[in-house]
Amino acid sequence: MNPIRVTEVHLGDEEEKLVLEVLRSGHLAQGPVVARLEAGFCDLVGTAHAVAVSSGTAALQLGLRAAGIGRGVEVITSPFTFVATLSAILDVGATARFADVGDDLCVDPGSVAGLVNDHTAAILPVHLFGLPADLPALERIAQAHRLRLVEDAAQAHGAVVADRAAGSWDIGCFSLYATKNVTTGEGGVVTTDDDDVADRLRLLRNQGMRERYRYEVVGTNARLTDLQAAVGVAQMGRLPAYAAARAANAARLLDGLAGTPGLALPSVPAGRTHAWHQFTVRVLPDARLDRTALAAALAADGVETGVYYPRLAWKYACFAEHPGVVPDPTPKAAAAAAQVLSLPVHPHLTGGDLDRVVDAVRRHLG
Numbered sequence: 001m002n003p004i005r006v007t008e009v010h011l012g013d014e015e016e017k018l019v020l021e022v023l024r025s026g027h028l029a030q031g032p033v034v035a036r037l038e039a040g041f042c043d044l045v046g047t048a049h050a051v052a053v054s055s056g057t058a059a060l061q062l063g064l065r066a067a068g069i070g071r072g073v074e075v076i077t078s079p080f081t082f083v084a085t086l087s088a089i090l091d092v093g094a095t096a097r098f099a100d101v102g103d104d105l106c107v108d109p110g111s112v113a114g115l116v117n118d119h120t121a122a123i124l125p126v127h128l129f130g131l132p133a134d135l136p137a138l139e140r141i142a143q144a145h146r147l148r149l150v151e152d153a154a155q156a157h158g159a160v161v162a163d164r165a166a167g168s169w170d171i172g173c174f175s176l177y178a179t180k181n182v183t184t185g186e187g188g189v190v191t192t193d194d195d196d197v198a199d200r201l202r203l204l205r206n207q208g209m210r211e212r213y214r215y216e217v218v219g220t221n222a223r224l225t226d227l228q229a230a231v232g233v234a235q236m237g238r239l240p241a242y243a244a245a246r247a248a249n250a251a252r253l254l255d256g257l258a259g260t261p262g263l264a265l266p267s268v269p270a271g272r273t274h275a276w277h278q279f280t281v282r283v284l285p286d287a288r289l290d291r292t293a294l295a296a297a298l299a300a301d302g303v304e305t306g307v308y309y310p311r312l313a314w315k316y317a318c319f320a321e322h323p324g325v326v327p328d329p330t331p332k333a334a335a336a337a338a339q340v341l342s343l344p345v346h347p348h349l350t351g352g353d354l355d356r357v358v359d360a361v362r363r364h365l366g
């Protein structure tokens with residue numbers, strides 16, 4: 001039987017056509033197609049500005065820098081995330097503080113509030129697996145203490161909280177990496193309504209240059225290319241259908257796996273829509289197989305799974321020993337890292353694939 005992958009990327013005629021147009025135009029670097037992709041993100045997120053950059057990591061780094069976050073201030077984030085969330089904070093010279101997560105696996109606003117002090121400059125929630133964090137509660141904390149709200153929306157294209165898109169709450173950072181819900185291979189986008197932040201982002205990504213050889217800030221080269229953006233424009237066109245397919249697949253998995261002993265299923269709090277970048281279950285201590293054994297049994301059945309992420313982001317010597325890392329205790333995040341397992345939910349699964357996933361999990365844990 002053919003293996004069922006945990007991620008699958010399909011590129012089609014529209015991507016080919018747009019890439020060919022760029023190739024034939026002879027204009028490969030940042031140009032009109034990047035602008036088209038940015039306009040698509042403004043539409044999706046509902047912000048006045050979208051600034052395309054070379055990666056999701058660059059989006060986080062430049063988003064923080066454009067907000068004036070740097071040396072001497074603290075950023076409160078989730079320890080249960082991809083490493084780039086943390087490395088971006090350290091890259092700009094700020095100190096990382098870690099709030100614990102709630103049942104949604106995103107930062108718990110109560111824990112965030114407990115870490116705010118005179119040095120805090122920003123809250124950086126991660127919309128893990130595509131489920132947006134409790135942004136209304138985080139926004140209230142940010143406004144009460146005059147903090148920036150920088151969203152790691154790398155996995156949350158099209159997700160919504162309280163009728164507002166993820167990425168629209170202050171400064172939104174998206175990834176367009178190969179496996180993300182919208183891809184350009186490598187790439188990122190920062191979304192914001194703040195004119196000054198958008199202006200600084202456009203300078204920072206382009207060597208700090210306002211016009212030819214007029215430098216205003218020390219910038220970098222974090223530009224996206226028109227060649228990459230051509231793939232992204234086509235992918236944006238597919239997003240509504242793909243998002244609907246992910247949601248339908250998730251509903252089918254939730255239904256099929258309900259009541260499986262030893263398994264906790266993801267849930268979506270009221271008022272939020274999940275982008276279902278990953279469908280992540282928790283293998284509980286009383287399960288018949290532990291996570292490693294379950295993943296191996298599923299692999300033998302041709303069902304690929306993923307562990308995102310096996311450790312807290314700072315639990316590696318290079319981060320744990322870093323002067324910018326404060327090892328705040330986060331027991332719920334630590335427990336989650338030990339239990340999570342992501343099952344296939346991507347938009348190219350067939351009904352038969354989903355049945356196979358459900359049957360295999362139930363058979364091994366039932």
Ligand SMILES: *Cc1c(COP(=O)(O)O)cnc(C)c1O
Binds near residue numbers: 056057081
């Ligand atoms: C993918 C990802 C990033 C980084 O994006 P890149 O495009 O790979 O640089 C940051 N944060 C999270 C949560 C991600 O999933």
